[in-house]
Amino acid sequence: MHKIITSVILLFICSTLSFSQENSSLNPCISEFENDQIMKEVQENVKRLNLDQLGSTKRARPSFSWPLRAIDSWKDASYYCISANVDQNTTTGQIQDWNCGTNTYDGHHGTDISIWPFNFYKLDNDIVEVVAAAPGTIVAKHDGEFDKNCNATNPNANYVVIMHTDKSVAVYFHMKKNSITLKDVGATVVVGEKLGIVGSSGSSSGPHLHFEVKTDFSNSTSYIDPFYGTCNKLTDASWWINQKPYKETGVVRASVHTTDIVFPTCPGTEVINESHVYSNPFQGAGLSPGYAKFYMFLRDEVTNLNADLKILNPDKSVFTTWTYTSASDSKNKTMGYSKKLPTVDGKYTFVVTYNNTTSSYDFTVGDGNTPTTGIYESLNEHEFLVYPNPSRGNFTIELNDNDQQSIELTDDLGNTIGTYNLHEGKNVITEKLEAGIYFIQQKNTNFIQKLIIE
Ligand SMILES: [Zn+2]
Numbered sequence: 001m002h003k004i005i006t007s008v009i010l011l012f013i014c015s016t017l018s019f020s021q022e023n024s025s026l027n028p029c030i031s032e033f034e035n036d037q038i039m040k041e042v043q044e045n046v047k048r049l050n051l052d053q054l055g056s057t058k059r060a061r062p063s064f065s066w067p068l069r070a071i072d073s074w075k076d077a078s079y080y081c082i083s084a085n086v087d088q089n090t091t092t093g094q095i096q097d098w099n100c101g102t103n104t105y106d107g108h109h110g111t112d113i114s115i116w117p118f119n120f121y122k123l124d125n126d127i128v129e130v131v132a133a134a135p136g137t138i139v140a141k142h143d144g145e146f147d148k149n150c151n152a153t154n155p156n157a158n159y160v161v162i163m164h165t166d167k168s169v170a171v172y173f174h175m176k177k178n179s180i181t182l183k184d185v186g187a188t189v190v191v192g193e194k195l196g197i198v199g200s201s202g203s204s205s206g207p208h209l210h211f212e213v214k215t216d217f218s219n220s221t222s223y224i225d226p227f228y229g230t231c232n233k234l235t236d237a238s239w240w241i242n243q244k245p246y247k248e249t250g251v252v253r254a255s256v257h258t259t260d261i262v263f264p265t266c267p268g269t270e271v272i273n274e275s276h277v278y279s280n281p282f283q284g285a286g287l288s289p290g291y292a293k294f295y296m297f298l299r300d301e302v303t304n305l306n307a308d309l310k311i312l313n314p315d316k317s318v319f320t321t322w323t324y325t326s327a328s329d330s331k332n333k334t335m336g337y338s339k340k341l342p343t344v345d346g347k348y349t350f351v352v353t354y355n356n357t358t359s360s361y362d363f364t365v366g367d368g369n370t371p372t373t374g375i376y377e378s379l380n381e382h383e384f385l386v387y388p389n390p391s392r393g394n395f396t397i398e399l400n401d402n403d404q405q406s407i408e409l410t411d412d413l414g415n416t417i418g419t420y421n422l423h424e425g426k427n428v429i430t431e432k433l434e435a436g437i438y439f440i441q442q443k444n445t446n447f448i449q450k451l452i453i454e
Contacts, residue, residue, distance in 0.1 A: 157202025250357030
């Protein structure tokens with residue numbers, strides 16, 4: 001039995017943090033004044049570029065792809081949640097979203113997609129890109145504004161407006177400073193083309209994209225809701241190629257950490273403290289000897305639904321397992337558990353399953369050189385030295401003999417990073433490598449040494 005020492009429960013609401021001034025009818029993402037200014041800019045540009053002269057044939061409306069994309073190296077199952085839909089109820093003081101729910105705020109004319117978890121970490125590191133949901137022409141853009149607002153009363157956002165062939169427009173709002181596409185107004189974009197990075201510029205209480213669609217560039221109040229449902233009165237069908245469900249209940253991320261994640265107040269950047277590697281024995285800051293933190297991040301959780309959490313041994317048998325039961329519906333939930341690490345060296349996996357979705361995270365206990373299963377069987381630590389290991393940048397490879405040798409560095413998928421010649425059995429190598437596990441192999445031999453980059 002492995003005792004749970006502490007179970008830290010952290011709850012974060014997708015849309016905003018409660019201490020800040022949130023978007024509301026008084027502080028919308030785009031004020032009426034800003035909307036008028038932006039649409040005036042659009043109309044002037046359309047006229048200047050003669051885009052309004054492109055024939056009178058009625059074109060089909062666009063079909064949208066998702067307007068956000070995480071960069072390839074971000075491996076979580078997902079990275080966002082919808083914090084506010086379009087408000088379908090035009091009566092002041094009353095709200096309704098397209099699915100007849102209340103995931104909106106009074107007078108909201110767009111879809112707010114928040115990035116989660118680690119929204120400021122993702123902003124700082126350019127993790128989530130805003131991409132064109134449909135092809136079209138850039139008809140307005142603006143950059144250079146501060147992008148870490150925590151307060152929905154700040155004006156001046158970084159944005160791009162794209163006009164489609166049917167003369168509808170999509171407004172991409174709140175982006176990161178100096179991230180806006182360098183293409184000029186008048187240039188065309190293809191679907192999926194990067195327009196910028198998700199930020200918190202303008203009237204915004206945290207990093208999110210405000211995606212707003214208007215059916216007619218010349219009518220600044222012709223907004224619609226691209227999601228179609230029973231309570232959407234603004235259009236008769238979905239504008240998405242594949243409309244996402246109203247709730248996307250599942251596990252977004254499972255991960256293992258050397259100590260608690262630090263979630264500072266807005267706009268502080270989260271300190272994630274994650275690691276794929278644990279010494280044996282391990283001592284985490286503020287944790288009992290031998291313990292690490294196991295986190296899961298659930299989206300759109302549903303009351304009474306169980307999450308199954310497991311640590312799997314190198315041979316995939318179960319090392320330990322526990323269960324979490326959702327006590328209430330929530331947009332998202334962060335849970336962190338202190339759990340005792342295995343004490344036998346090897347490569348383990350932390351797996352979380354929730355609502356038929358699964359996220360997993362591999363981690364190594366010890367130096368990984370103890371023969372267990374799989375790739376470690378071929379490791380032989382005595383043929384040459386790699387130090388320091390773990391490393392953050394420079395590392396040295398040293399052979400026991402003085403022969404000139406060629407050494408190959410690969411990542412944990414077997415992709416070659418580089419080939420190096422050792423001079424008099426030694427080479428100091430400076431590579432800027434992403435955190436992770438790498439392997440160094442002496443050419444034409446079975447000698448492999450593991451390298452950990454922290
Ligand atoms: Zn918004």
